Amino acid sequence: MKVFIAVSLFTVAACGNDGNSGAMPAAAGSLVIGAGADEFGLKVNRERLGRYPLNAGICEPMLRLTPGFDLEPLLARAWEYRDDNTYRFSLLTTPRFHDGRPLDAASVKFTLDQGIRDRTQYSFLDDSSVRVVDDSTLDIRPAKPNLRLLDQMAHLSYGTIASGTKARDNPVCTGPFRFSEYVPRSHLSVERNNAYWGDKAKLSRLTFRFIPDDNTRALALKAGNVDLIFDVNRSIVANLKETAGITVVVSPPGAVVLMYIATRGTAPHTAMSDPLVRRAVAHALDRRSLVRDVMEGYATEIATVNPPSVLGDFAAMIKGIPYDPARARYLLDSAGWKSVGRGTRRRGGRNLTLTLISQPGAVDRSITQYVQAQLGEVGIETRIEDLDPAGYASRLNSGKFDIDIEVPNQNDANPAFLLALRWYSKSNVRSAPFMLAGQRFDSLVDRSLASIDRGEAQKAAAEAMRVLVDEEVAAIPLAGISRIYAMSSRVKGFVPHPSRLNQRWSGVWIDR
């Protein structure tokens, strides 16, 4: 009997020439991942269990985001633009849901409708937007002009769930893993979908253990409690690298540490409405030292507000404003903010004091404190306010800040995603009116949203970003950051995706 199994395994291995076989045992083990905090506790996220903000490989959208932030087909076989703001998608017929039912257009509609009902969609969809043409064809027509819909359909939020199922308790989807168990604040587990329509996963089981604290996560890896951890704190990387049996893997930049500026802040937050002061702030920040010294080299200098690759060949159009403290002092002087000795600059009896808001969980304190120190060098006093999410939102939405530092992620292929969300006058985000970047910026974003051709959309977005960063200085990119993973050296086949949400797990296995 034993001989037989060995022989048949050998045969399978020898016959499998499709590139991903190798000498893989049938069950390649169970992987325990130390993930961050459990974000499915929030009602708005619970409906997207296993999809967003943590993708467990259960569900699949119609399109897929490549590591280069480009699109490739997934559940959709083909698509076309049919005029009148409408896209038509043709679905594959082979994929089956975990309950055995075949993939159908009704389920895609069910998924998008759920997003409309829960207000988690961000593509201007309304109740009449999604129309089923036949079992494997559907039309989507956003309520407002939005040709970037295609780029957005790669977002995991739109991961297709089987019609009529309850996604909050048991997401039934088409992915390489099927839902197994979710214990709030403890873990989410999935198991291999043996009937998967594509290349089947190598691992038999995947468990995401929620460990909110960066340091505890790293210690859990060192202690051998977990096999792989997310979001390794930069300060721990060196220590983990020295540890035998642990490998550190870094993704290409997928997010940006970004300084948002209140160009139209509520009084008294008006100092940054002066373009000279904004430019001076940009000149005052030594981003090379930030990347090299404070962020210990696990970051890149960047001029764009999102990962450059989403702009294709046009990313080079944005230059960024160089570090030049002398120039910063000169600009502040000419703006009327005069300094006495090394103290804070004053104008008309008022100190040049900026309020910097951030959420300590989202932005490393060392970054905000570094910015504070650098602005101090040119005579700008900075008051850091570390806020909780609610306090943060209320300050942002009332324009009561001068500077805001966040780390926006790019999770779809839309080059104008962040632009249209944060600085665009037609954005329905409540903080946008306090950060506007002007009419020229708006019309360029309009153009990007209205371009059918992706290249044109990228070009218009890049031009808008040049206005935003180089001309208006309404945003200052501080550093491009990568996803840092650490894992036991026995974990094989892990390829980091710059967008965490699009991380794929089916090629991963554990070597014994």
Next chain:
Amino acid sequence: MRPVDAVARIGSVLRLRDPLAIAGGSLIVMLAIVAVAAPVLPLSDPNTIDAIHRLDTPSVAHPFGTDNLGRDVLSRLAWGARWSMGTVAVATVLIMSIGVAVGTIAGYFGGIVDDLLMRLVDVFLALPSLLLALAIGGLLGPGFTSVLMALVCVWWASYARMVRGLVVALRSHEYLVAARSLGGSDLHVLVRHVLPNVMPSVAVLATIEMGDLVLAVAALGFLGIGVQAPNAEWGSMVSDARPFLLSAPRLAFWPGLAITLTVMAFNVVGDGFRDRFDPRTPGRPFVPKSGSRTRVAQASSDA
């Protein structure tokens, strides 16, 4: 004056007999001096960032090394003492004032006023103190005032209860009855006769509870509800040092040790005071009861 004498002097001023309590008292006096004098001490600026010299190991310039932003750890510890001790001191004054006021009013006037105030005290004592402080601090948002509010809201009640008990006992004392019958106003009687009798016990309680306050301030700081960046506070220093637990454990060690030693100091002094002024309370046996020979021997070895 030899150091041994200095320590003994401090002990005698504080009327402490236990060598451990004397050591604790000296530590507290030292911390208080550091806290008050931090701005004029020959230390580097605690908030100056130096990205080149980050995570430096101890050197002449930085005896305790530098933190992840190149700030001088020793200087941050000293300023941390200022924040921690300052918060505890201000909170204690407020707590004592409120507690004594409420307790005195309740005990002296009695009746419905007493009933109402004491039920209020019961409510505040019906919650684990750290949890209530956390809830209040969390709801008010981070900052010095929130911490202060949280501490005062939580800790006033036990003072009020104790003071009330003392005042009730005093009320029937002959000399109080005499003072009143001689036509002294309530205020006069309270200030001249009641308060002086109550204050020693209040001071003892305050010392005993200060250790708990230091721990609470540190815990709130650790949870991000303390003073805000870039200012140093011991609890938040431990919290900030967590990512460096493996690479530079000293960053967490020093503030952790500072908190522990300070709480220890307050605990031993509190025990010493309790033993000195209020010998009936439990917990007293921490002070050795054996002959003076042992004490002298220990005093010299401790110093």
Next chain:
Amino acid sequence: MSVMVGGYVSRRILSVLPVWLGLSLLAFSLSNLAPGDPAEVMLRQQTGEPPGAAEVALLRQEMGLDQPFPIRYGRWLADALRGDLGESYSTGNPVARTLIMNLPPTLELALSSLILAIILGVPLGVVGAARNGTVIDHSLRFVSLVGASIPAFVLGYLLILFLAVNLRLFPVSGSGGWMYLALPAMTLALAESAALARLTRSSMMAVLREDYVRTARAKGLRSASVLTRHALRNALNPVVTLLGLRFGRLLGGAVIVEIVFSRAGLGTVMIDAIRDRDYSMIQGFILFIGSVFVASNLIVDVVYSRLDPRVRLDSEKEYRSAPG
């Protein structure tokens, strides 16, 4: 006799009612005095985006937030009496159910550390009393002083570094079987065992000075037998009382420990609620914890009054409760 006890118990229960009412008022007003608009928080949590002013106004009306404070409080209290603490603003789950579901892990932690503290603390206290004034006594005294003074978040990380990372004896963090419970329980138990050792020691010393112990010793009974048979049994009375009263402190300590060890329980619920400005959860939490605490004190009192009738006389004069 039984009539008397029954009378005491019912009076004792009655005396808790005003406290509980005050507690509910405290809980409700705390979260209502806090800055920030619950309706806005709720909408933002549900949509993930900042809501418009009209939406906020509509929800304020739906939630009854435009009603005066006494009416809202009355309504909330009436619901609370039926066991309904409302819905969490951020998760949408019933508050009461979330709290009850997260109570067992916290109780588990608090109780196991209490047991651990007894196992550690009582024998140390006895040894300290028996070897009064010796090097052993002084070292024990010093160790328990350190134990009572070291913050849980410092001790927790020390234990993680040595026992979990270096020696790999226990998992670093998380929830699960007893293996996961070990480090958090040790962290929480150390301070508690220090307090217990100290009380046991003082109580033992007091008993050892009593006449009957001296007599027993004079009669030539062996020291160990005197200690355990005569002294310890009497010395443990105040210790038992203290246990019940320290419980609130343990619950409070459990919160910090849960955060250090990323352990599911009421602590992490509380921290999340504070982070998310989840007012309905925070006020429910305060009332819930307060009720658990008041109830545990009540049970200790009643049980103790059955064991030792003298207690009733003291307790009736002044309702006992320990600052936690």
